[in-house]
Every structure is written in C-alpha cells, then in structure tokens.
Amino acid sequence: MVIVITDDFDLKKIAESGQCFRWKEIDDETYRIVAFHKVLYVRKLSDTEFDFSCTKKEWDTIFKYYFDMDENYQAIRENIDRNDSFLLKSSESAKGIRILRQDPWEMVISFIISQRKNIPAIKSCLEKVCRVAGNKLGNYDGEEIYDIPTPSQILEAYYDDDQNNCDNNLYNCSLGYRLPYIIAACKWAENGGLERASSLDDDKLCEELMSVKGIGIKVASCIRLFGYHRMDAFPIDVWVKRAMENYPKDFDVKVWSPYAGLMQQYLFMGIRKDYYDT
Numbered sequence: 001m002v003i004v005i006t007d008d009f010d011l012k013k014i015a016e017s018g019q020c021f022r023w024k025e026i027d028d029e030t031y032r033i034v035a036f037h038k039v040l041y042v043r044k045l046s047d048t049e050f051d052f053s054c055t056k057k058e059w060d061t062i063f064k065y066y067f068d069m070d071e072n073y074q075a076i077r078e079n080i081d082r083n084d085s086f087l088l089k090s091s092e093s094a095k096g097i098r099i100l101r102q103d104p105w106e107m108v109i110s111f112i113i114s115q116r117k118n119i120p121a122i123k124s125c126l127e128k129v130c131r132v133a134g135n136k137l138g139n140y141d142g143e144e145i146y147d148i149p150t151p152s153q154i155l156e157a158y159y160d161d162d163q164n165n166c167d168n169n170l171y172n173c174s175l176g177y178r179l180p181y182i183i184a185a186c187k188w189a190e191n192g193g194l195e196r197a198s199s200l201d202d203d204k205l206c207e208e209l210m211s212v213k214g215i216g217i218k219v220a221s222c223i224r225l226f227g228y229h230r231m232d233a234f235p236i237d238v239w240v241k242r243a244m245e246n247y248p249k250d251f252d253v254k255v256w257s258p259y260a261g262l263m264q265q266y267l268f269m270g271i272r273k274d275y276y277d278t
C-alpha cells in the first residue's frame with residue numbers, strides 16, 4: 001500500500017543510524033525490514049510517497065507504531081535553538097531519522113551483541129543467532145529469513161548445544177564473551193525482567209537493565225531509547241563522544257529534554273558524515 005508521508009522520513013538515514021540491525025538495502029530506493037514477526041518491504045516512490053508491502057490493518061496496528069508516525073519530527077527540529085549552529089548543522093545532515101519503536105527484547109539482544117562490533121558485524125552475528133534459534137519466517141530474495149528467538153528458544157538452543165556441540169549452534173555465532181551475557185539476559189527476561197523494566201521510570205529502568213550481567217550504562221541507554229522509546233535517553237558511543245568534544249560551548253544534554261535521544265541521533269549522524277566526507 002502507498003502511504004503519503006510529509007514529515008521527516010528517510011529510509012537510508014534510519015537504516016544507517018545505528019538503531020536497527022535487521023534492515024537490508026535491496027536497491028537504492030528499497031529496504032527489507034524484519035520486525036514484530038513480519039517481513040516488510042518499503043520502497044520510496046517520491047519524496048513523500050512510499051510503498052509498504054503490508055495490509056492496511058498491518059500498517060494501522062504494527063508499522064505506523066513501529067515508525068513512530070504519531071510524532072512530528074519536523075516540528076521537533078524546528079524547535080532547536082537557532083543559536084546552536086553545531087546541532088542545527090547536525091540535524092540538517094540527519095534530517096529524516098525517526099526513533100523506531102522496536103521490540104525491547106530484540107534491542108536487549110542486539111545491543112549486547114553490539115559491544116566492540118561494527119554495524120555489519122552486529123547484523124551478521126544477530127542473523128546467525130536468529131538462524132540457530134528463531135522461527136523461520138520464509139524465503140525472501142533467495143534468503144531464508146528467521147525471527148528473533150525468544151528467551152526460551154535461546155536457552156533451549158544453548159543447553160542443547162552444551163550437550164551436542166555441532167556446527168550450527170550458538171557457539172558458532174561469533175558471540176564470543178557475549179554469549180554468557182545473552183544467557184544471563186534470557187534468564188532475566190524469563191523471570192519477568194522485560195515487563196518489570198517497562199513499568200519503571202527512566203533512571204530505574206536503566207538500573208534494572210544494568211542488573212543483567214554484561215549490560216553497562218551505554219548498552220542500557222541504547223535499550224532504553226530504542227527498545228522502550230524513552231526519548232530522553234542519551235547513549236554515548238565513540239561518535240557521540242567525539243561530537244561532545246567538538247561542541248563549541250558547554251555541553252548540557254538537559255536543555256534538549258524531552259527529546260535528548262533524537263538529538264543524540266542527529267549528533268551521531270552529523271559527526272559521522274563530517275568524518276567520512278573529509
């Protein structure tokens with residue numbers, strides 16, 4: 001179905017923003033997205049028209065929410081302080097990004113895997129885990145696509161692997177030292193951790209996430225922003241740290257509340273663009 005979107009919406013910038021790892025560029029205008037047990041294709045037809053390979057019901061109940069279409073991102077950008085030239089430039093470079101409303105469990109797994117890995121490596125590792133433990137969603141573009149495994153599916157695969165260390169198992173998913181962290185997260189989730197976290201305020205949410213072995217402040221902040229859509233979260237990675245170091249005045253994230261997480265994305269994309277374009 002064709003959807004007209006007049007607000008900020010740039011598929012490529014969202015795909016490259018470091019928040020989603022199950023997007024694949026099919027061609028210059030088309031992305032395949034795996035989310036909420038569905039495989040979705042989105043094709044850009046014009047600056048404001050996009051073809052979504054879903055039904056109206058799926059759009060209304062799943063993907064409108066996923067793309068956070070009830071939020072006006074253009075209005076948020078227009079409220080940036082006109083004297084903040086650094087952030088204005090970054091927001092212009094990153095215009096089109098939206099903070100996706102993603103599944104919290106997928107974000108827990110994704111950002112545990114993300115530690116000391118670049119985006120292509122994160123994607124590859126995550127796909128291996130899905131293939132080993134997730135349900136098959138079908139064949140697309142000549143590939144077998146698998147769903148994000150549930151905590152119980154990962155635990156089942158892990159304990160099976162302990163006894164039968166065959167080639168196709170979690171030990172061969174390039175997880176390394178992260179595997180025990182994922183197992184700890186599975187046990188936490190099985191004990192109601194995901195639901196417990198969702199009911200907490202922002203600070204307590206981070207504390208709950210950091211109670212899981214292997215989750216530090218940066219990973220917790222990413223999960224808080226991209227999994228629980230707490231828009232004031234401000235994860236600091238090497239790129240954002242570089243932006244903060246180059247910021248021309250005192251850096252105070254509080255002035256961007258309640259949208260600090262979106263400003264983080266603008267800084268992240270802006271500093272990376274400047275770095276790679278020079």
